[in-house]
Amino acid sequence: MTTISPTRVSMYDFLYQDTKPLVSLLADAAALSLPQARLAMDASLQAIISALLAYQQRHQGQALSKKLFGRSAVKEMRQYNSMNFATLNTTLYHRHDAADAIFHDNARVSKASEYIAAQIDATAPQVQILLTTLCVIVLRELAILVEYSQLDHDEVNKWFALQPQFLSKARFAIPVLNLAVNESADHSDEAQIILSAVEAVKIESVASDERYLLIAEQLTDNPPAFDPYWYELTAFIPEQFEPVKDMQLATGNYLKAIGRSAENIQQGKHNDLLMFAPMTAIGLPHQRWLVQLAKISEIYLQRNRLRITSEPINPPKPPLVSSGLLSSNSNNDNTPSTLSEKPIEYEASVPLWKNPVILLIILVIGGLGILATIKYQTQKANGVVLATNEVLAQDSETEERKQQDVAIVMVDDDIAADDKKSKAE
Secondary structure (H helix, E strand, C coil), X not given: CEEECHHHHCHHHHHHHHCHHHHHHHXXXXXXXXXXXXXXXXXXXXXXXXXXXXXXXXXXXHHHHHHHCCCHHHHHHCCCCCECHHHHHHHHXXXXXXXHHHHCCHHHHXXXXXXXXXXXXXXXXXXXXXXXXXXXXXXXXXXXXXXXXXXXXXXXXXXXXXXXXXXXXXXXXXXXXXXXXXXXXXXHHHHHHHHHHHHHHHHHXXXXXXXXXXXXXXXXXXXXXXXXXXXXXXXXXXXXXXXXXXXXXXXXXXXXXXXXXXXXXXXXXXXXXXXXXXXXXXXXXXXXXXXXXXHHHHHHHHHCCCCECXXXXXXXXXXXXXXXXXXXXXXXXXXXXXHHHCCCCCCCXXXXXXXXXXXXXXXXXXXXXXXXXHHHHHHHHHHHHHHHHHHHHHHHHHXXXXXXXXXXXXXXXXXXXXXXXXXXX
16 A cells, blocks of 8 residues: 655645745845745745635635636746746736735735744845745645646635644644653653753754754755744634544545455555555545545655746646556456455456357348348339339320321212202292
8 A cells, every 4th residue: 555645735835845946046036045035935835825724714715716726827827837037027027916816915915024024134025025926836836736636616625624734733743742741741840841941942043043943944844833923914713623643543434445444455465555644633534636636746746846947848747646546446466365355257258250149140130131132122123114114105195185186078069059059048
């Protein structure tokens, strides 16, 4: 069985990994140093994602797909397949329109810029350039991901509903310290001291050297912890979500329905089914569209589409996901171990040209067809002869009717004279 990380359906994790190549380009556009640009990008992504969640909470997925993902700026940006100065100029042209659409208010954009600028020791106009530019790129990347995954409006709503758990404090908690707190209930004071010491060291390191944050958090695979301030700024109200602790419980019914329970997986050595790996404080339903979204997200990240390079001659094709990873229709394991997994053996079918019944039917139909053709041709010839004879008979009768009888009568002259006298008298 193939497992995939639940963070592949996290917008925050996806955009954090996807926009890594843009640090230098956005730093140049906003006149920031590389550490400042990296920190500003992380905070900007948090602000944008929180604003998108608030937008979806107010308007739902249909408006999100049409009014944000379907904007003319996003369509124009999707014509580019890499990032360079030409792409950046187009992004800068549409940045104000995209930011106003996402945050729904220009005042929120200004507040977010001021808040980020205070954290990285920069000016608000510098941060605003980076924040608004990143708005266009985020809309473009999410629109591509939704289209490639073929998500409808209902699935988009469900996808957005899963995002708050990826931003919760429990997700970014240190596992070792959590384990120490849980297992040593009698030593709670000692665990609290450890937690306080770790926080103190972290705060001191941040104050003394800004590169600590850049190396320890920004350049790792996991993004930094989410700042709850962005919920307050964007007026997003996260709903109560109880993650499933055991992924087997979350996917147990699905695996039983398709005949891929844990016992059969170990014995039959199936590895052609994709499912989410367990993760602390994260619970995902094992649904086909969500697994497909996760796999396409992983393929898209591997392509590194936002790297700074010239525009390719041929655009890359949309990523495809094998149906065998999403369902149980295809099973490449030819050595089933249980009776329920043994395939049904069917008798080999006889070719049509060797089946005597079909050959006899073909001969009968062919013979009847030949006889019918001969009969039709004979009747057609006899019909022509009869019609010709009838026409000739009708013509002869017509000619006889047209002929007139002529009679020649001889009259004696004496008889004619007597007749004249009798008439005169």
